[in-house]
Amino acid sequence: MSAASKSAGDMTPEEWAVRVDLAAAYRLVALNGWDDLIFTHLSAKVPGGDHHFLINPYDRMFEEITASSLVKIDLDGNPIEATKAPVNAAGFTIHSAIHMARDDANAVLHLHTPHGQAVSAMSEGLLPHTQTAMIAGHDIAFHEYEGVATDLDERERLVADLGDKSVMLLRNHGTLTTGSTIAQAYLRMYFLERACEAQVMMLTAGRANLHAPPAGVAEKVRAQSTGPGMSVVSDRLAWPALLRKLDRLDPSYKT
Template identity: 65%
Template structure:
């Protein structure tokens, strides 16, 4: 695929394939059933989605499928795509200009918090960094009904992350790195919450006002982590794990 697409698209393909490999490394994949996407520059509103029959550790920059807003591939490909993935991702790519990248996961901890009545609680620093940027969307069954897109957009509003109730986690970003760092903090917060609640009732709650202060710090820190710190380091890690993703 390299040489057949623009340099800008190729870079996005490499970053998105790296994100797939890193999701697998962290153990956040769910066989072939979750999805990451990234918008392709241009007026046609195309975006890249994973081949449905590949494990995340098999995804490469060239194997990513470019689809249009009708859900159909715009280039010849031997792969199929996930209908539910198309519904969720196309909704966000169409409605949010800042949704250049979208990550949706089904981790056990993310699903557990999504099923908790009170959602994400301000119990840890990770939760306080992300919590005010988290929206909620009620479960409607497998996301194959295109009418659900309007409700997803209404529910997420201007937030950068979402708990899909009884389903999992979601994050968007102006770059793939930003979406990845946002989902990282959300997943870590969910994991810590389940561990804390499982330890009993003796939970130390943060002092009044500190969650709001931490949320403001998080809005600034996430951009820095995605642009200059953690995402560049994660890309180096992806190359060390297996540089094949960039082919």
């Protein structure tokens, strides 16, 4: 079945649009070098209120993901439709907890980058020494590592730790962001990962050489980077630009 017929005949236009955006996010993660072989996941709710979600087929690299290859699953990570693609249901444990608890969490992105893991293992977490860290850090939560996330009991603790935040450092594990759109979750991840990378680099100069921002600046940046303005930046400005970049490089994510 062609991607076009699948889009037109097997799902709503709204679902297809989410599939295209999620496939684009997978490709962008790979393009940035944020992927970890076939591991970690990016997930999104399927519009319609049926508690169905989209996730990657577990046998594909992120650079191979397409809109039609994404697998539709339920809250337990079980495929809704017949599929030959394996699905890592255990890997959906973290995502399902947040999707269930937060109506605004239509997208959940989780990564294992070296910089993200490094900062997640630092006792002080994300330091407010760069602009991107101040943008990401005002909305950050922390969750202690409990081993590979296969224990469903962990979901309650994860949700409690996240609270109303949209960014999380999973201690000794990696990074996580949520968003009401895939674009918003992606931009939050971009700021978080850039902040982690900068922190690892600046700490090589030694802590004695760090210059802290003046008092009150972090609070000012928080006010400047919250509210509807950031949604406009992600949904209407940055995301369309990123999709154009993908279209120039390889538009097959849309198939």
